[in-house]
Amino acid sequence: MVISKKTVDRAVLIGLILLAVLLFSSTSEYKGIAQKTSAKYVQFLAVSLGLLSAIQLTYSLWKDRSQTRFVLSGNPLRFAILIVAMILFAMAFEAVGFFIPAAIFIPCIAVALGYTRAIPIILTTIAILAFVYLVFVQLLAVNLPGISF
Amino acid sequence: MSFIKKIAATMMAAGLATSVYAADYPSKPISVVVPSKAGGSTDRTARLFIDLAEQNNAGFEFVVKNIPGSGGQKGFEAIARAKADGHTIGLNFTPQLVAHIVSGRAKYTLDDFHIMGNVAQDPGIIAVPKDSPIKTMADLAEAAKSGELTVAVNGIGSDDFLAAKSFEAVAGVEFNLLPTKGSTEQKAGVLGGHVDASFMNLSQMIKQHSVGDAHIIAVLTAERDENLSDVATALEQGYDVQMSATRGFVAPAGLDAEIAAKLDGILAEVLASEEFKANAAQGNIFLLPQSGTDYRAYLEGLQAETEKVFEAAPW
Amino acid sequence: MEHIQTVFSFSSLLTIIIGTIAGVAVGGMPGLTATMAVGLLVPFTYTMDPTLGLMLLGGIYCGAMYGGSIPAILLNTPGTPAAVATAIEGYPMAKSGRGALALKVSVIASFVGGTFSVLILLLFAPVLAQQALKFGPAETFLLAIMGLAGIISIADENSSLIKAIIAGLIGMIIAVIGTDDMSGSLRYTMGVIELIDGVDFMPALIGLFSMIQMLELAGQKTHKIDTSVLNQTSKKEKLPKGISKYIALGSGTGTVIGVLPGEGATIAAFISYNFSKRISKVKELFGKGNPEGIAAAESGNNGCVGGSLVPTITLGIPGNSVAAALMGAFIIHGMIPGPELFNEYADRTYPFIISMFVANGVFLIVGLTLAPYLARVALVPPAIMVPVVATFAVLGSYALNNAVFDVYVMIVFALGGLIIKRIGFSLEALILGLILGPIAEGGFSQGMIIGHGSPWIFFESTIAKIMWVIIFILLVPPLYSYLKTFVFNKEKNA
Numbered sequence: 001m002v003i004s005k006k007t008v009d010r011a012v013l014i015g016l017i018l019l020a021v022l023l024f025s026s027t028s029e030y031k032g033i034a035q036k037t038s039a040k041y042v043q044f045l046a047v048s049l050g051l052l053s054a055i056q057l058t059y060s061l062w063k064d065r066s067q068t069r070f071v072l073s074g075n076p077l078r079f080a081i082l083i084v085a086m087i088l089f090a091m092a093f094e095a096v097g098f099f100i101p102a103a104i105f106i107p108c109i110a111v112a113l114g115y116t117r118a119i120p121i122i123l124t125t126i127a128i129l130a131f132v133y134l135v136f137v138q139l140l141a142v143n144l145p146g147i148s149f
Numbered sequence: 150m151s152f153i154k155k156i157a158a159t160m161m162a163a164g165l166a167t168s169v170y171a172a173d174y175p176s177k178p179i180s181v182v183v184p185s186k187a188g189g190s191t192d193r194t195a196r197l198f199i200d201l202a203e204q205n206n207a208g209f210e211f212v213v214k215n216i217p218g219s220g221g222q223k224g225f226e227a228i229a230r231a232k233a234d235g236h237t238i239g240l241n242f243t244p245q246l247v248a249h250i251v252s253g254r255a256k257y258t259l260d261d262f263h264i265m266g267n268v269a270q271d272p273g274i275i276a277v278p279k280d281s282p283i284k285t286m287a288d289l290a291e292a293a294k295s296g297e298l299t300v301a302v303n304g305i306g307s308d309d310f311l312a313a314k315s316f317e318a319v320a321g322v323e324f325n326l327l328p329t330k331g332s333t334e335q336k337a338g339v340l341g342g343h344v345d346a347s348f349m350n351l352s353q354m355i356k357q358h359s360v361g362d363a364h365i366i367a368v369l370t371a372e373r374d375e376n377l378s379d380v381a382t383a384l385e386q387g388y389d390v391q392m393s394a395t396r397g398f399v400a401p402a403g404l405d406a407e408i409a410a411k412l413d414g415i416l417a418e419v420l421a422s423e424e425f426k427a428n429a430a431q432g433n434i435f436l437l438p439q440s441g442t443d444y445r446a447y448l449e450g451l452q453a454e455t456e457k458v459f460e461a462a463p464w
Numbered sequence: 465m466e467h468i469q470t471v472f473s474f475s476s477l478l479t480i481i482i483g484t485i486a487g488v489a490v491g492g493m494p495g496l497t498a499t500m501a502v503g504l505l506v507p508f509t510y511t512m513d514p515t516l517g518l519m520l521l522g523g524i525y526c527g528a529m530y531g532g533s534i535p536a537i538l539l540n541t542p543g544t545p546a547a548v549a550t551a552i553e554g555y556p557m558a559k560s561g562r563g564a565l566a567l568k569v570s571v572i573a574s575f576v577g578g579t580f581s582v583l584i585l586l587l588f589a590p591v592l593a594q595q596a597l598k599f600g601p602a603e604t605f606l607l608a609i610m611g612l613a614g615i616i617s618i619a620d621e622n623s624s625l626i627k628a629i630i631a632g633l634i635g636m637i638i639a640v641i642g643t644d645d646m647s648g649s650l651r652y653t654m655g656v657i658e659l660i661d662g663v664d665f666m667p668a669l670i671g672l673f674s675m676i677q678m679l680e681l682a683g684q685k686t687h688k689i690d691t692s693v694l695n696q697t698s699k700k701e702k703l704p705k706g707i708s709k710y711i712a713l714g715s716g717t718g719t720v721i722g723v724l725p726g727e728g729a730t731i732a733a734f735i736s737y738n739f740s741k742r743i744s745k746v747k748e749l750f751g752k753g754n755p756e757g758i759a760a761a762e763s764g765n766n767g768c769v770g771g772s773l774v775p776t777i778t779l780g781i782p783g784n785s786v787a788a789a790l791m792g793a794f795i796i797h798g799m800i801p802g803p804e805l806f807n808e809y810a811d812r813t814y815p816f817i818i819s820m821f822v823a824n825g826v827f828l829i830v831g832l833t834l835a836p837y838l839a840r841v842a843l844v845p846p847a848i849m850v851p852v853v854a855t856f857a858v859l860g861s862y863a864l865n866n867a868v869f870d871v872y873v874m875i876v877f878a879l880g881g882l883i884i885k886r887i888g889f890s891l892e893a894l895i896l897g898l899i900l901g902p903i904a905e906g907g908f909s910q911g912m913i914i915g916h917g918s919p920w921i922f923f924e925s926t927i928a929k930i931m932w933v934i935i936f937i938l939l940v941p942p943l944y945s946y947l948k949t950f951v952f953n954k955e956k957n958a
Contacts (some may be wrong), residue, residue, distance in 0.1 A: 009887040016630065023637065026652075031464075033326070034647035036917055037909035042640055049633045056626050072886060073683030082682045082850065083879065086675075089858055090871040098859060106851040113682055115847030124848055128855060140504040142863050143180075143214045188506035188792035196507045213507070218865055219643075219660035226657075254650075254660075299914055305648025327913045328645050330906055333788070334601075337725060337781050341597035343914060356780065356802040431798040464648030 005068040006060060013057040020050030081112045098144045099129055174235055174408055178210040182231070182239030184224020186217040190352070190434065191240050194269055194396050197428050201419045209415070220306070221245045222255060229257035233401040235408035238265065243395045247452040248306045251459045259448055263404050265416050267397035267439035267447070269429065271350040273312045273369035273390075275383075278342040279362055286367050286386040289346060293322035300324040301335045301347040305464040309335075309348035312369055312392035314458045316348075319388050339363050350394055351377065352433050369393065376435065395437065397444050413441055467814040471822060476519055480819050483520040484826040487527020491543050492535055494674040494853060495860010497666060498528035498544070502789040506796065514797035515812045519819040521793055525786055526823040529729065529766050530574040530831065537566045537758070538841045541674035541853065545665060545899055546729035546765035548892055549737040549757065551673065552618065556753030563839035565701040569755045570762045571831030572703070573711045577763030578824040580715040581722060581770025586817050590806070593778035596723045601914060602921045605907025606931040607724060607731060608900045613938040614734035615893040616946075617741045617750075624888060625946050631889040635897025636904070638663055646909050658869040665899045667861040667870040671877030672891045674857050679882060681846040703755075710740045710756045714763030721764075722771020728784050729768040730899050736764030738938055770820070777801050777813065 024046035027039040073079035085105060092101040106125045115121065136142045181199060185191045192215065199211040216224035224239065225246055231237035241262070249255035277283045283292055292298050302309035305328050317323055327344055329335050332353045338344040339354075340362055355376060357363040367383040368374050369392045383390040398416055400409070419425050420438040429436050439447065470476060490501045502521050509517030532544035537554030550570060557566040584592070612632060619628030641652045642662025653659040714736035721732040740760035741750050750757055772783030773790070780801035782788035791801060797812075799805055805813045861874040881891050915921030922928060 005887055008883070012884060012887060016634070019637070030644065031647045031649055032462075033913065034644050034649070034909075037646045037912045038644050038651075038905065040912070041905050041908050045633055045637055045640070049630065049637065052626050052630050052633070056624070056630065059626075070886065072882065073679065075683045079679060079683040082679060082854070083875070086854060086858065086875050086878075089854075090868060090875065093858065093862065093871060094868045098862075102855050102859075106855060109682075109851035109854065110847050113847035113850055115845060120848065124852060128852055132859060136859070136863065140501065141213070142504065143212070143866060144862075186789075187503040188789045190795075192507070193792070193796060196510065214866070216866055218867075219657060222660065223657060223867075297916060299916075304645060310648075325913060325916065327910055328648070329910070330645055333725070333781050334906075334910075336779070337597065337775075338600070340779060340781070341600060343600040353780075356800045356804070360803055362779075362802075433795050433798075433800055 003070045004066075005070045006064045006066060008070045009064075010057060010060055013053045013060070016053040017050055017057070020046045020053065024050070078113055082109060085109055085112075098132065102132070103129060174411070175209055177236060178212045179235070180214045180231075180237045180239075181211050182224050182228045182237065183213055183215045184217065184221035184227075184240065184242070185215070187213075187215050190271075191242055191396055193432050194429075194434055195240055197425060197432065197434070198268070198398070198416070198419055200428075201422055201425050202415050205418055205422075206415055220249065220304075222249045225249065226256050228399060229261035229401060231401045233263075233403040235400070235404055235412060238398055238400045238412060241397055241399045243448065244308050244311055244392075244451055244455055245306075247448060247455050248311075250452060251455045252306060252464065259445070259452065261402050262399040263402050263409055264441045264445040264448065265398040265400060265413050266420070266441045267395050267437055267444040268416075268420065269396045269434045270370075270437040271352050271394040271396075271435060272374055273308055273348060273392035273394070274351050274354060274365050274380075275316075275346055275348055275367045275369070276339050276354045276358070276363050276365050277346045278339055278344075279364055280342075281345065281364065283346060284364075284366060286383055286388045289316075289366065290320040290322055290388070292345070293317075293320065293324055296323050296325065298322075298324055298345045299327055299343075301327045301329050301338045301344045301349075303332050303335055303349065304328050304330065308350070308392050308394045311455060311458055312390055313348045314462065315392065315454075316383075316388060316390045318461075319390055348392075351435065355433075374435070395444075395447070397439070467811065467818055470515065470811070470815040471519075471818045475516060476815070476819065477822065479516045479519045480523045480822045481826050483523025484527040484823045485830060487524035487529075487823075488531035488534070488827055488830060489527075490524065491528030491531025491533075493860070494535060494541050494543055494856050495666070495670055495863065496543070497864070498525055499785040499789055500864060501528065502786055503792070506789060506793045509793055510796050514799070515815050517797070518790075518793060518812065518816040521790055522816055522820045523823040523826070525790065526578055526766075526769055526820055527827050528786075529578070529769055530571060530762070530827045532765075533570040533574065533758075533762055534567065534838060535674075537570060538563060538838060539674075539849075539853070540677045542669065544729070544765075545669050545895060546733045546768075547761075548669075548673070548730070548895060549614070549733045549761035552737075552751060552892060553754050553757035553761070556751070557755070557758075558839070558842060560753060562701060562753065563842060564835050565703075566753075566755065566758055567835040567838055568832065569703065569707065569758045571828055571835065573707075573714060573759040573762040574766040574831070575824050575828040576711045577715040577718050577766035578769050579821060580763075581719040581767040582817060582820045582824065583770070584719050585770040585773055585820075586814075589774045589778050590803075592723050593775050596725075596775050596781075597779070598925070598927060599724050600925075601907045601910035603907075603925065603927050603931065604725060605904055605911050605922060606928055606935065607721070608904035608907055610931065610935055610938065611731035611734050611900045612896060612904065613935060614738045614896055615890070616939060616942050617734075617738040618890050618892045618896075627888050628890040628893045631884070631891070631893040632897035634884075634889075635894040635899075636901035637897075638668075639665075639898050639901030640905070645906065646913075656869075658867060662902070663873060663898070664864060664870060665895065666864050667874040668877045668898055669895055670857045670861055671874040672881040672895055674853055675874060675878035676882050676885065676891070678850045678853050678857070679878060682850050684846065707755060707759050709743075710759040711763045713739055713743070714760040715767045717760075718764035718767020719771040722768030722783055723774045724771075725775070725781065725783060728772055729765040730896075731903075732768050733761040733765040734896060735938075736760040742938070742941065766824075773817075777805050778803075 027042050030039040089101050107121050110121045183192050183195045228239035302313050335347045339347045358365045490496045532547035533550045536542035536547040536551035540555035542548045542551045554566045615632040619625045644651050717736045718732040722728045772787040775781040776787040782791050799809050861870045911921050
């Protein structure tokens with residue numbers, strides 16, 4: 001499926017206009033003094049966002065005849081792998097801590113991105129883990145969750 | 150045979166202690182949850198305690214775990230949720246601990262904690278700019294009658310806010326309340342004369358008062374503060390407004406009785422030591438040692454008072 | 465005199481050198497910030513000699529402020545928000561093989577800005593602090609507006625001005641999430657406890673810059689390394705002529721803004737950058753790798769170091785979050801900020817201030833020596849660079865508040881940011897809005913209360929009037945020239 005850049009652009013702008021409307025209407029619920037202070041500020045943001053998005057949208061509908069494709073990434077597979085791996089990393093973080101997921105993450109991503117020389121990968125992984133251990137755990141005493149050493 | 154051996158081994162490992170569970174306690178470092186950032190006054194209190202607690206108790210190791218954010222709520226919840234095996238204790242500070250309960254945001258109640266005791270307090274004060282015509286509480290009440298008096302408090306639901314609300318009720322006035330983000334903004338407001346008065350804490354203004362950059366018109370404790378004996382309490386001036394921020398130690402509820410007693414004992418011992426007193430004085434921490442029972446009574450009273458304010462003006 | 469001797473003893477020098485180098489490393493690592501390092505090390509200095517402890521932290525502060533520019537230039541991953549403007553100019557330079565020059569400009573500008581501000585701190589701290597007190601919430605609001613005016617300087621020339629402003633507004637709206645300070649009620653938090661304090665800008669910064677950069681690298685079709693880049697790098701390029709004007713401009717701006725409350729360094733870097741663009745003769749080169757922009761931005765953010773300590777040590781009102789953490793170290797040792805610091809504790813305070821001159825010198829030497837080698841970072845294969853930076857992105861987002869939630873925030877910003885970047889929204893504008901939004905809101909709301917509901921307060925004081933003039937100068941000429949080109953293009957098209 002080919003999505004053009006301008007379609008995404010218009011969708012985002014419509015979304016922003018909706019957001020502006022919702023944001024503006026939500027300010028009526030602000031309590032007490034916030035009605036005279038924060039609410040005014042948020043209303044200003046909402047009006048500005050709504051107006052500018054509307055102007056940009058009109059301009060786009062009126063002028064934009066381009067057919068450029070919307071490309072999020074030149075290599076969708078690698079892109080997707082990295083995103084999924086990051087999410088898995090974050091999920092594993094709470095359960096088993098930093099070191100084990102990192103020890104898997106770094107070499108896996110390196111291989112997934114097409115790097116195959118084993119020795120530099122292993123050395124980098126060890127160096128990073130040792131560095132994090134020394135700086136974060138020993139020096140700064142940051143509490144990393146999960147299994148401690 | 151082997152059964153008896155096992156018992157014997159356990160007995161030997163347990164030594165003279167009566168409970169097996171308490172005997173291998175602590176089996177690992179004890180986490181001290183600090184519900185604020187590293188370097189702040191709560192964090193400093195924790196580290197001063199750890200210093201001496203480790204010195205006094207061989208085999209005990211304490212590790213600070215900072216869980217800052219959302220007015221301490223995240224940290225308080227972490228303590229309440231922790232396994233009650235004595236390997237997690239933490240600091241609490243008031244009135245935030247109870248304010249979160251009252252406002253219905255907290256996932257804990259006071260019953261989720263074993264209250265170990267209080268360590269320090271920071272008395273509430275009322276400060277005004279140095280050249281302000283307001284010199285006493287009576288002046289403040291008079292000036293506030295117009296409803297135009299701008300008074301800074303450190304955020305809604307803070308000790309300053311509760312004190313200001315309490316004064317409003319006692320004096321029958323209404324302030325033009327200015328909630329700030331942190332005491333730094335309050336201090337800047339008073340020193341720069343941007344506000345007419347500020348409800349804040351003693352440690353934040355004591356130096357400025359002593360060099361004359363600002364003026365403290367009242368201390369909000371029952372007795373005058375020993376660090377500031379020339380300033381009358383609000384009570385003395387005829388206004389029953391009392392507020393102070395306190396900082397104490399808590400643990401998750403449901404501790405083994407012996408472990409609880411051990412932890413309480415460690416805290417009491419540290420609080421009694423001269424070295425701790427000296428270190429605290431140097432670090433601008435005003436001590437107010439209180440036993441767990443007394444402190445629990447204080448917290449329950451504070452919760453009841455906070456509820457009253459919340460009902461009148463919820464946030 | 466004896467204070468200078470204290471600084472030049474062996475143990476002091478060693479401490480300063482360690483602190484400064486550690487600071488550069490901290491600032492250079494995506495996800496590690498000076499605030500975090502100083503905050504975490506304050507308890508550590510508790511057991512140290514007070515003077516040495518303060519020197520260590522001062523060194524970290526100075527080093528970290530400079531260090532943030534290194535990854536900004538080399539990898540387009542600013543280590544601190546104050547280095548975002550540096551990345552706008554520095555990364556294009558690095559891509560075209562002028563990375564070593566960009567690093568050199570940045571370290572020299574940082575050194576001059578830092579040294580100037582410490583000199584001001586040493587000589588005029590008490591006087592300046594009294595002036596800074598005149599700066600109230602209304603003026604803070606105007607300062608945030610001055611910083612936000614930077615959005616316009618990011619935008620003109622290529623990208624759409626309207627889209628840049630929209631991006632800034634999106635940032636400001638994201639910043640609205642969290643507790644409403646005026647009423648204490650929660651806004652748009654959807655019951656998520658981690659959002660009570662709002663969205664932290666550090667995970668956002670890491671996501672929008674470090675992580676997006678890695679996603680882009682990972683998504684490149686080919687991984688060819690342009691070796692010609694290195695050959696050019698090895699050629700020694702002299703500092704551009706007239707750069708000193710921009711460094712002086714940034715140093716002055718940075719020091720003044722540093723003295724004022726708020727997230728000084730970011731505002732200072734953007735305002736200096738904006739100023740430099742206004743006075744530059746080669747405006748069209750901005751955004752394409754102009755060393756003038758780096759000079760102004762870096763001297764601006766390092767100028768904040770000394771500036772931010774002025775109100776911190778004289779009044780106990782820290783100029784920014786790092787200074788606030790440093791203040792904790794003073795208090796631990798019984799040095800309560802105030803006049804006492806300059807008489808009773810003069811034997812600690814003055815060596816501390818003087819040590820920061822040394823710290824600036826240390827990172828100057830380190831930076832100049834390492835510049836050609838650092839520039840070779842461009843040669844690290846992306847397949848190694850990506851997982852390593854991504855790991856630090858995860859760790860850094862977590863370590864900020866010890867919260868895994870922030871890691872997810874970082875990933876969401878990376879994905880969302882990449883989508884809107886592809887359709888022409890400026891991420892620099894977004895992060896600027898996210899950082900300055902809360903300052904603007906706080907200043908506005910407090911100003912309205914102090915002014916008893918009348919917006920006149922924002923025009924009342926002399927400082928406010930001067931600030932409006934500056935805002936006018938920053939906004940009107942670029943807006944005018946933008947409109948002119950817009951109208952001109954339309955006529956041409958018609």
